[in-house]
Amino acid sequence: ExxxxxxxxxxxxxxxxxxxxxxxxxxxxxxxxxxxxxxxxxxxxxxxxxxxxxxxxxxxxxxxxxxxxxxxxxxxxxxxxxxxxxxxxxxxxxxxxxxxxxxxxxxxxxxxxxxxxxxxxxxxxxxxxxxxxxxxxDVDYTEPQEDAKPADAASLEGVHVLLVEDNELNMEIAEFLLKKAGITVTTAYNGQEAVDVFRTKAAGTFDVILMDVMMPVMDGLTAAREIHATNRVDAAEIPIFAMTANAFYDDVRQSKEAGMVEHLSKPIQEQELLDAIRRHVKR
Missing domain, CATH: 3.30.565.10 (Histidine kinase-like ATPase, C-terminal domain)
Structure with missing residues (x-):
């Protein structure tokens, strides 16, 4: 700019x-x-x-x-x-x-x-x-063998993610990375919109929710609590990842207290993001 x-x-x-x-x-x-x-x-x-x-x-x-x-x-x-x-x-x-x-x-x-x-x-x-x-x-580090395959490199084709981000550029980048991996993406631009989208979709629609923390209307921590409190079979177990530029210990603690299972620091790293999704999506 x-x-x-x-x-x-x-x-x-x-x-x-x-x-x-x-x-x-x-x-x-x-x-x-x-x-x-x-x-x-x-x-x-x-x-x-x-x-x-x-x-x-x-x-x-x-x-x-x-x-x-x-x-x-x-x-x-x-x-x-x-x-x-x-x-x-x-x-x-x-x-x-x-x-x-x-x-x-x-x-x-x-x-x-x-x-x-x-x-x-x-x-x-x-x-x-x-x-x-x-x-x-790190004196214990050893170079991996050339033929070694990445651990747990399971396909993410067909995984459905609810992506919540108020910044248009960050949204565009994250959406591109997810779709490139074969992931279906539904977007929301603030916490309240995310809660509304989750509640109006059928149970089991989303495999993972990627939630920005600092947003207008409703912040990500509040939205995560609202989603987990929804009276629906998948609400308590849906994995929600925090996405934030704040990497302090207290920020990580707050996201965990809100029920978030991962804390991804911005700018989002592609491999870190995809590996985190693999850890929490049961295929």
């Missing part, structure tokens, strides 16, 4: 299989990358890079760097950038609809992973954020 050029510069990492927190790492990189786009300028650029910086005591230390050509920050504000609710411009909340918590939360997650985060910025020039995190090297 803003013609921002996004470039990846992935280093040649010595170790490809590491042990750490996928949820925290994904959230950290999404927060940083999201800000780089959000506070950029039309026709600007974002460059994301990763490189190994050290190996010691069974650990690989990796540095992730995100550079943008956005509005940047003043020297005076840099010392406050990681403080909660910090936003330099008085119009930031109205223009960019943020809370000022992004960098503060990102710093907390980086520190929980025993890493460090730093930034350099210049007003009207851009910002560079660097995150360095140590990961344990």
């Amino acid at each position: 803003y013609a921002i050029h996004f470039q990846m510069q992935m280093g040649k990492h010595k170790y490809r299989h590491l042990i750490g927190s996928p949820l925290y790492l994904k959230q950290v990189l999404q927060n940083i990358g999201g800000n780089a786009v959000k506070y950029n300028r039309a026709g600007g650029a974002v460059t994301f890079a990763s490189e190994d910086v050290a190996y010691s005591d069974g650990r690989a230390v990796i540095k992730f760097t995100c550079t943008d050509t956005g509005r940047g920050m003043s020297r005076e504000f840099l010392v406050h950038a990681f403080e909660p609710f910090s936003q330099e411009n008085t119009d930031a909340r109205t223009t960019f609809t943020g809370t000022g918590l992004g960098l503060a939360i990102t710093k907390q997650m980086v520190e929980l992973m025993e890493g460090t985060i730093s930034l350099k910025s210049e007003q009207n020039v851009g910002t560079t954020i660097s995150v360095t995190i140590p990961f344990r090297i």
Whole structure:
């Protein structure tokens, strides 16, 4: 929409299989990358890079760097950038609809992973954020045999999914991935619509429900509870997956408490999605 050029510069990492927190790492990189786009300028650029910086005591230390050509920050504000609710411009909340918590939360997650985060910025020039995190090297990993077949690669042809998503682009992408696998898709654009669709269809119509969490009219957690509470034979057992950009422990806990059996982080990964459906669909 803003013609921002996004470039990846992935280093040649010595170790490809590491042990750490996928949820925290994904959230950290999404927060940083999201800000780089959000506070950029039309026709600007974002460059994301990763490189190994050290190996010691069974650990690989990796540095992730995100550079943008956005509005940047003043020297005076840099010392406050990681403080909660910090936003330099008085119009930031109205223009960019943020809370000022992004960098503060990102710093907390980086520190929980025993890493460090730093930034350099210049007003009207851009910002560079660097995150360095140590990961344990997975010494037990062995390369699979070439003739090994994917586990449980059962066909999903004929599976019927109720896809609930309020964002049109996310809906289009998820629907494409599902249909490519032979899955029949019925769509709903908010939680209330999902509840209505489920209740009006015959019992057993849907094998799985993919539910966005943050939606207008009715959120995904409430919709999941409403569906499970429906007085129908398939209501209590229908597998409902949460789809959300929020990967914090508390978000996972809330989705489980609402009766959701999977927590899929956005952007949705095709193989992760299809494998999750296979786990819960009895053919």
